[in-house]
């Protein structure tokens with residue numbers, strides 16, 4: 001039987017970051033099992049690459065600020081350019097209640113030291129993004145140090161740097177069973193590539209975290225939520241340097257990436273719909289295009305590239321915050337799950353904090369008590385504006 005000091009289940013951006021941070025701290029024998037035949041098979045390969053620190057809870061703001069610091073020295077650390085472009089995030093409010101909620105979240109951001117986040121009048125919104133139809137816009141908020149990253153490059157950077165430090169990545173290998181002893185310790189993993197005796201196991205299985213948890217007999221409250229993206233053909237209708245622009249009311253947002261406009265609108269999927277369907281729905285596509293044309297009139301001339309439109313899954317937790325730390329009832333089974341659509345931007349911080357949990361007994365760079373997996377059973381889920 002093979003052995004490993006730490007086995008990480010899931011080789012997406014979170015698993016790769018965990019592997020790198022463990023190996024960099026001296027864990028000698030880290031094995032990552034990824035059931036996809038190639039890297040990026042899960043949500044990481046579908047993400048649009050938004051990065052922001054504008055959240056409504058202290059823990060999320062601080063996770064972003066730590067990640068930002070790490071992204072700024074990512075290339076030096078891993079040898080790979082994460083594509084971090086600080087082009088800002090602009091939240092647009094179309095009513096006073098929306099504006100009040102954005103400004104209330106900003107006071108949390110300011111308390112965390114994100115002083116560059118600021119409130120905007122409708123005129124300032126128009127100056128920051130002149131392509132918008134500002135009829136009905138009440139104002140907004142903006143943070144110039146938010147922006148964009150390249151999800152697959154962050155994953156590659158961490159995976160390659162981890163491999164140089166001795167971590168092993170096995171693709172096309174699926175976790176199929178978990179043996180837990182009478183003391184609540186995971187001992188042996190049954191995989192499609194044979195049995196592995198594990199000292200510590202990390203669940204980094206993204207939207208499939210609950211499935212992996214069930215193999216070990218733990219309920220993990222993470223569910224897949226389908227999210228769709230419409231993509232235009234290459235166009236110069238909007239500038240590449242446009243900030244990510246998000247409508248606070250319905251979450252519609254758009255950005256320009258590699259000369260194409262990406263349009264997103266987080267709709268409520270119909271009951272019973274398959275969350276893993278990878279093509280977009282025609283009705284959704286018509287709705288998102290109509291929103292785009294009403295809000296950004298120049299997009300009336302944009303042409304949708306139907307073949308480039310796609311869907312993926314968010315890994316939702318009940319309070320839209322990550323679960324980080326030991327799983328309830330299992331002392332050597334750790335969770336790094338449930339980032340709820342923010343897993344790429346938070347992956348640098350989550351990997352570091354997870355390594356601290358495993359190697360030092362607790363995370364200490366940041367206070368992440370709010371992310372403990374037991375909070376739901378304690379009735380202490382996070383509250384506060386998630387800001388999508």
Ligand SMILES: Cc1cc2nc3c(=O)[nH]c(=O)nc-3n(C[C@H](O)[C@H](O)[C@H](O)COP(=O)(O)OP(=O)(O)OC[C@H]3O[C@@H](n4cnc5c(N)ncnc54)[C@H](O)[C@@H]3O)c2cc1C
Pocket residue numbers: 009010011012013014015033034035036040041042043044045046047048049050051173174175176204205206207208212227228229311312313314315336337339340341342343344345346
């Ligand atoms: C449309 C869309 C847009 C997004 N935009 C953003 C964004 O702008 N910014 C942002 O931060 N995030 C964004 N996200 C969310 C982001 O993609 C996720 O939060 C992030 O990728 C989660 O990383 P992960 O490593 O946890 O999961 P994944 O990348 O899903 O990795 C988990 C891996 O586990 C593997 N796995 C599952 N079960 C097993 C098993 N039994 N055995 C072995 N392997 C297994 C899967 O194959 C998968 O590769 C977006 C997501 C979508 C769908």
